[in-house]
Amino acid sequence: MNFLYAFLFAGAACSIAQIILDNTKLTPGHITSIYTVIGAVLSFLGVYDDIIVKFGGGATALISNFGHMLYSSAYQGYMAEGLLGIFTNMFTKSSAAIAGAIIFAFLVSLVAKPKD
Amino acid sequence: MTKDDYKKLVKKHTPKEPKLRNIVVAFFVGGFIGFIAEFLIYMLQESFGMSKVIAGSWTCLIIIVISSILTAFGFFDNWVNKCKCGLIIPTTGFAHSVTGSALDYKKDGLITGLGSNIFKLAGSVILYGVISAFIFVVIRVVING
Numbered sequence: 001m002n003f004l005y006a007f008l009f010a011g012a013a014c015s016i017a018q019i020i021l022d023n024t025k026l027t028p029g030h031i032t033s034i035y036t037v038i039g040a041v042l043s044f045l046g047v048y049d050d051i052i053v054k055f056g057g058g059a060t061a062l063i064s065n066f067g068h069m070l071y072s073s074a075y076q077g078y079m080a081e082g083l084l085g086i087f088t089n090m091f092t093k094s095s096a097a098i099a100g101a102i103i104f105a106f107l108v109s110l111v112a113k114p115k116d
Numbered sequence: 117m118t119k120d121d122y123k124k125l126v127k128k129h130t131p132k133e134p135k136l137r138n139i140v141v142a143f144f145v146g147g148f149i150g151f152i153a154e155f156l157i158y159m160l161q162e163s164f165g166m167s168k169v170i171a172g173s174w175t176c177l178i179i180i181v182i183s184s185i186l187t188a189f190g191f192f193d194n195w196v197n198k199c200k201c202g203l204i205i206p207t208t209g210f211a212h213s214v215t216g217s218a219l220d221y222k223k224d225g226l227i228t229g230l231g232s233n234i235f236k237l238a239g240s241v242i243l244y245g246v247i248s249a250f251i252f253v254v255i256r257v258v259i260n261g
Binding site: 002003006007008009010011012013014015017018019021022023028029031032033035036037039040041043044055056057058059060061062063065066067070071074075078086090096097098100101102104105106108109111112 | 138140141142143145146148149150152154156158172175176177179180181184185202207209211214222230237238240250252253255256257
């Protein structure tokens, strides 16, 4: 049942994005940015944790989870260390995604030939 | 021919985007990635006894590695053209944009090409994510006192 929920949630989020993409002049760059900000907003409202409990991988696989990770780690940093904690903890949760993307993009692009 | 006539003519001859089909494709492709993510989290929890958070991080990393490699082999660009948001909105889109720009600008050199352009597309996601997270934390702190 969890798998079905994950499927439906991720599918719904993607099809909403597709509707926005087809009916407005926004580019995919706009939409991914908007989704990231939406993730931060939902996290701010305290909704995103509930969404993850309910939809599991369907919610964590989306780019909006990036906004959620940034917000929640920054806020936890504030709670632990005060103002400085916002800056020192901003990337703790999303570090895997950013470092992974950088490292593998670099390694892979060294090996692969660009198509022209 | 006036400008309006010309616009009508252009509109008549531009191929219509099959909007409904795009939505259905995005739904199933995006849903499939969500399903894979949930499945990986479940499998990692069951077979390695990981906690849910660690399994989630591994899943995120696995998805990123796979989409980087597929981008490098050139499959992913075609798929993104066909599936659009189904692949752009999940984390696959983030990895694809980083790897894609690294590959595209590699010919300009490692520093001026790859190095300075690797975040050409993904930069906006990181920038606005960080800015919005910072603003919301400040708001939260102000509200809570």
